Amino acid sequence: MSSFLAFTLFGLFSGAAYAIAASGLVLTYSTTRVFNIAHGALGMVMSFVFWDFSVRQGMPLWLALFLVLFVVAPGVGWFIQRFVTRGLGEGPVSVSLVVTVGLLVGCIGLATQIWPPEPRSVQPFFPGSDVELFGIFVTAHQIITIALSGVVAVGLYVLLNRTRIGTAMRASVDNPELLKLFGGKPEQVAALSWAVGTSLAALAGVLLVSTVGLDYYALTLLVINAYAAAMLGRLKSLPLTFLGAMSLGLITSYASGYLPTDGLLNSVRNVVPALFLFVVIVAMPQAQLRIGQVKGIVSAPQPSLFRALGWGGALLLGVAFLATAFGESKLLLLGTAATYAMVMLSLVLLTGYGGHVSLAQLTFAGVGALAYVKLEQANLVGLALSALIAAGVGALVALPVIRLTGLYLALSTLAFGVIMEKMVFQAEFAFGFNGTLGAERLSVLGVTIGSTAAYVWVMALFFVLMGLALLWLRRGTLGRMLIALRDSPAACGTLGLDARWFRVGLFGLSAGMAGLAGALYAGLRGSVGAAEFQYFNSLPLLLLAVVFGVTSVTGAALGGVGLMLLPVFQSSNPSAAGLIFAVIGFGAVALGRDPNGLANQLFKLGRLLDRRFGTKVRARIPVLPAPGEAQRRMHAEAEANAGAEPSLTSVGLHADGSVDVPLIADPSREVGAHAAPRG
Amino acid sequence: MPLLEVDHVVVQFGGVTAVNEACFAAEAGRVTGLIGPNGAGKTTCFNVISGLQKPTRGAVRFDGRKVTSVPVHRRSKRGMGRTFQRLEAFGSLSVRDNVRVAADIHRGVLGAVRGLGSSSRGGVDALLERVGIAAYADERADSIPTGTARLLELARCLAGDPKLLLLDEPSSGLDETETDDFGDLLRDLAAEGRAILMVEHDMDLVMGVCDEIHVLDFGSVIASGTPQEVRGDAAVQKAYLGYAPEDEAEPAHVGSAEHPAESTRTDLPVLSDDTTVLPPVGAGPLPGGAR
Ligand SMILES: Nc1ncnc2c1ncn2[C@@H]1O[C@H](COP(=O)(O)OP(=O)(O)OP(=O)(O)O)[C@@H](O)[C@H]1O
Ligand SMILES: [Mg+2]
Numbered sequence: 005m006s007s008f009l010a011f012t013l014f015g016l017f018s019g020a021a022y023a024i025a026a027s028g029l030v031l032t033y034s035t036t037r038v039f040n041i042a043h044g045a046l047g048m049v050m051s052f053v054f055w056d057f058s059v060r061q062g063m064p065l066w067l068a069l070f071l072v073l074f075v076v077a078p079g080v081g082w083f084i085q086r087f088v089t090r091g092l093g094e095g096p097v098s099v100s101l102v103v104t105v106g107l108l109v110g111c112i113g114l115a116t117q118i119w120p121p122e123p124r125s126v127q128p129f130f131p132g133s134d135v136e137l138f139g140i141f142v143t144a145h146q147i148i149t150i151a152l153s154g155v156v157a158v159g160l161y162v163l164l165n166r167t168r169i170g171t172a173m174r175a176s177v178d179n180p181e182l183l184k185l186f187g188g189k190p191e192q193v194a195a196l197s198w199a200v201g202t203s204l205a206a207l208a209g210v211l212l213v214s215t216v217g218l219d220y221y222a223l224t225l226l227v228i229n230a231y232a233a234a235m236l237g238r239l240k241s242l243p244l245t246f247l248g249a250m251s252l253g254l255i256t257s258y259a260s261g262y263l264p265t266d267g268l269l270n271s272v273r274n275v276v277p278a279l280f281l282f283v284v285i286v287a288m289p290q291a292q293l294r295i296g297q298v299k300g301i302v303s304a305p306q307p308s309l310f311r312a313l314g315w316g317g318a319l320l321l322g323v324a325f326l327a328t329a330f331g332e333s334k335l336l337l338l339g340t341a342a343t344y345a346m347v348m349l350s351l352v353l354l355t356g357y358g359g360h361v362s363l364a365q366l367t368f369a370g371v372g373a374l375a376y377v378k379l380e381q382a383n384l385v386g387l388a389l390s391a392l393i394a395a396g397v398g399a400l401v402a403l404p405v406i407r408l409t410g411l412y413l414a415l416s417t418l419a420f421g422v423i424m425e426k427m428v429f430q431a432e433f434a435f436g437f438n439g440t441l442g443a444e445r446l447s448v449l450g451v452t453i454g455s456t457a458a459y460v461w462v463m464a465l466f467f468v469l470m471g472l473a474l475l476w477l478r479r480g481t482l483g484r485m486l487i488a489l490r491d492s493p494a495a496c497g498t499l500g501l502d503a504r505w506f507r508v509g510l511f512g513l514s515a516g517m518a519g520l521a522g523a524l525y526a527g528l529r530g531s532v533g534a535a536e537f538q539y540f541n542s543l544p545l546l547l548l549a550v551v552f553g554v555t556s557v558t559g560a561a562l563g564g565v566g567l568m569l570l571p572v573f574q575s576s577n578p579s580a581a582g583l584i585f586a587v588i589g590f591g592a593v594a595l596g597r598d599p600n601g602l603a604n605q606l607f608k609l610g611r612l613l614d615r616r617f618g619t620k621v622r623a624r625i626p627v628l629p630a631p632g633e634a635q636r637r638m639h640a641e642a643e644a645n646a647g648a649e650p651s652l653t654s655v656g657l658h659a660d661g662s663v664d665v666p667l668i669a670d671p672s673r674e675v676g677a678h679a680a681p682r683g
Numbered sequence: 684m685p686l687l688e689v690d691h692v693v694v695q696f697g698g699v700t701a702v703n704e705a706c707f708a709a710e711a712g713r714v715t716g717l718i719g720p721n722g723a724g725k726t727t728c729f730n731v732i733s734g735l736q737k738p739t740r741g742a743v744r745f746d747g748r749k750v751t752s753v754p755v756h757r758r759s760k761r762g763m764g765r766t767f768q769r770l771e772a773f774g775s776l777s778v779r780d781n782v783r784v785a786a787d788i789h790r791g792v793l794g795a796v797r798g799l800g801s802s803s804r805g806g807v808d809a810l811l812e813r814v815g816i817a818a819y820a821d822e823r824a825d826s827i828p829t830g831t832a833r834l835l836e837l838a839r840c841l842a843g844d845p846k847l848l849l850l851d852e853p854s855s856g857l858d859e860t861e862t863d864d865f866g867d868l869l870r871d872l873a874a875e876g877r878a879i880l881m882v883e884h885d886m887d888l889v890m891g892v893c894d895e896i897h898v899l900d901f902g903s904v905i906a907s908g909t910p911q912e913v914r915g916d917a918a919v920q921k922a923y924l925g926y927a928p929e930d931e932a933e934p935a936h937v938g939s940a941e942h943p944a945e946s947t948r949t950d951l952p953v954l955s956d957d958t959t960v961l962p963p964v965g966a967g968p969l970p971g972g973a974r
Binding site: 485496497 | 734735756757760767774781788840
């Protein structure tokens with residue numbers, strides 16, 4: 005009985021901390037429509053700052069707490085709203101997700117760099133002053149936490165219901181237009197809510213850190229708990245969020261108390277929040293299609309088939325050359341780059357064309373690898389089956405969220421990644437805890453590709469084939485539908501497209517591509533383990549894909565090489581390990597608004613060079629046709645039709661169909677589909 | 684029986700009642716107007732009819748069947764098409780591809796997957812020609828003027844050959860001659876047997892082409908009838924001007940204590956003006972105000 009009470013108390017304690025974190029999340033999301041995936045990461049950084057102030061610099065506890073909660077955290081929140089997430093709420097969800105994932109990765113990098121891993125501990129408040137209540141020990145820290153959650157609840161109630169700016173905040177939850185009518189300043193409301201939200205994340209972090217420990221990842225994952233709790237209130241209702249948080253705290257606590265300590269059920273205790281999340285999501289009512297949002301106006305550059313074949317051939321030649329020149333270890337790196345590039349290709353389909361974000365793409369690769377190993381069919385059939393299994397799993401992940409919007413889909417992939425890693429990949433029936441499984445090299449039509457050099461070339465071949473297939477898809481009916489669906493789901497709905505099944509199919513296809521990459525990778529390495537498919541690594545993967553250009557095959561190839569180089573760079577500069585993540589994270593924050601990425605800058609450079617030297621070169625080698633001739637002609641015709649010569653170039657449409665317009669259209673622009681003339 | 688019937692529909696957003704027991708109908712072969720001051724709930728009605736917004740109460744009947752809980756895409760398959768007040772053109776596609784996608788969707792995703800080629804270019808171009816935007820066929824849809832984009836949305840829904848067309852302020856952004864052509868096009872479309880329900884602020888167009896008009900104010904239908912009947916209706920004048928010409932002294936709709944923003948409506952912009960702006964902050968009415 006007393007153990008039950010103890011678990012209840014602990015559940016209430018952690019529930020209270022989740023409630024504090026979750027209410028911050030709800031506040032920022034509902035006022036600015038930007039879901040801050042970095043919410044937990046900000047709490048993590050703030051806990052480190054708190055440790056730094058109170059332990060390292062020896063400030064009195066109250067001063068450190070005051071500085072963190074009322075100066076640093078609100079300042080950081082204000083800064084982020086002002087300079088990072090401003091205006092993201094009106095844009096596509098995929099962009100705000102990428103930017104806040106960048107923030108998350110950046111926060112982890114920054115924390116690792118400033119506070120390198122070493123044992124640190126933070127004492128609970130008033131250690132030693134436990135009291136005995138109904139036969140169990142209650143710490144002062146727990147009482148304070150539970151009381152603080154009450155204070156936060158009352159404080160938020162007063163803020164939202166009894167103050168002017170609070171009224172404006174509530175209005176902006178329901179209707180931003182209404183807010184403007186009331187004379188509210190949306191910018192002020194947004195800044196205040198981010199300041200308060202970050203402060204709440206910090207408070208939750210500081211309260212939990214004595215139990216969870218100062219850990220870069222554990223506190224970052226707090227966002228899943230907070231999100232799961234907030235989902236009960238549909239990311240809107242604060243009372244329901246508190247209820248969700250308390251239930252989650254209790255369930256987690258009972259799970260850790262009463263679940264058996266061996267077998268599959270043992271691993272459940274690590275993933276209770278993620279499972280809770282799935283249950284709540286499945287029970288969520290149908291979401292309504294959003295209309296009137298500012299649409300992304302970015303198009304993937306579409307090379308002509310001739311050009312794509314040329315580049316594909318050149319890539320294969322290059323890899324063949326490298327394969328003969330490289331030794332075994334470098335070949336393995338090259339193969340890894342090809343794997344990542346293929347996984348990023350799956351993101352080109354999903355994110356670049358489809359506008360959806362997956363935070364678990366590497367997990368799908370892991371599923372493919374696992375299937376390949378378990379099937380023990382090292383041939384094309386086994387490979388296809390592995391991809392198919394990964395595709396099926398991908399579709400299964402998308403299925404529960406079929407009725408909801410892109411945000412929920414992305415967040416449930418994060419939960420899925422966590423569940424897979426902690427419950428499945430490390431289980432005995434899969435890779436095993438810290439274990440690896442042997443895999444055989446692929447054999448094609450009975451010929452085993454034994455040499456690593458040949459195998460890497462075959463991987464490059466798969467990349468090229470997948471890239472070509474993707475381009476073919478993009479040019480056809482399905483590609484147009486994908487783009488249409490990304491630009492306006494509401495219009496697609498009213499034209500008769502059932503976006504839900506389309507989305508499940510898209511998700512499955514993308515997961516299948518990642519699974520194929522994973523299977524090939526298993527064959528390359530000869531042995532694979534759970535460590536190679538950690539869910540967290542899906543985040544830098546996504547970010548690099550976006551930074552290098554998630555709308556083009558070129559971007560995927562470059563991104564693959566970039567991601568492969570990361571660990572190489574890290575092991576040669578261990579002291580800068582965190583810095584790299586910080587650079588990637590904040591780089592994505594800066595560049596995440598333009599998914600065309602660096603690849604597009606390369607295309608632009610290419611066009612520039614072509615304009616300056618192209619004619620000369622072609623004059624010398626008469627067999628070379630001018631690239632993009634057909635499109636150029638169309639372009640010229642269109643310009644002639646429009647009458648005014650500069651009209652098209654002014655929006656940055658180039659001969660090959662690529663664009664360099666910012667993702668967020670300037671709503672004040674005179675012409676254009678986004679210049680809504682009236683309220 | 685009318686093709687479309689909106690039956691006592693209520694839509695509430697939090698405390699705001701955007702549509703309040705609205706009842707109206709649209710008949711095949713006729714152009715029906717839906718007018719009302721800003722924030723009267725017209726667009727919300729369209730969202731309810733097309734399925735983008737679930738009504739709090741009430742029913743929508745279409746083609747003899749209740750569709751209140753039928754999802755958006757299936758209503759479209761049954762023959763509803765709509766355009767949007769805030770444009771929803773596919774910005775990254777060309778104008779032609781916008782219509783082509785619509786035609787492809789109409790044929791069904793499976794038809795598209797089976798790779799039966801895409802919809803005939805001729806059919807698509809004929810549609811562009813019909814609404815008068817063929818000159819823009821190769822331009823990206825986010826680079827064309829607003830009026831053209833509205834016509835594009837119309838062409839896009841015509842690709843699905845709908846029985847009912849819901850047009851939300853289709854003429855804003857068009858100049859005078861274009862508006863006249865557009866009026867003729869509407870009459871043609873109605874003559875083909877389609878029902879057209881149109882939200883419009885250009886009163887000349889509304890009075891010129893509509894067979895019947897419903898006037899919405901604060902979410903309720905306050906008048907229905909022919910253009911002449913509606914024009915002479917005292918309640919309509921009151922809704923638009925804030926007072927009926929006869930009782931000039933007494934302002935209508937005095938704001939309640941809980942809704943200070945809902946005061947008189949005297950400063951509502953005048954009819955027939957598509958440059959209408961929302962009334963000044965603080966003084967203006969709370970659109971669709973909660974009462
Ligand atoms: N999604 C929403 N959430 C909250 N309130 C809304 C929402 N959509 C509309 N409203 C409110 O409902 C009322 C009716 O809006 P609606 O857009 O239907 O008016 P309208 O008649 O189309 O006006 P206009 O002539 O300006 O287009 C307004 O008060 C508006 O602020
Ligand atoms: Mg409207």
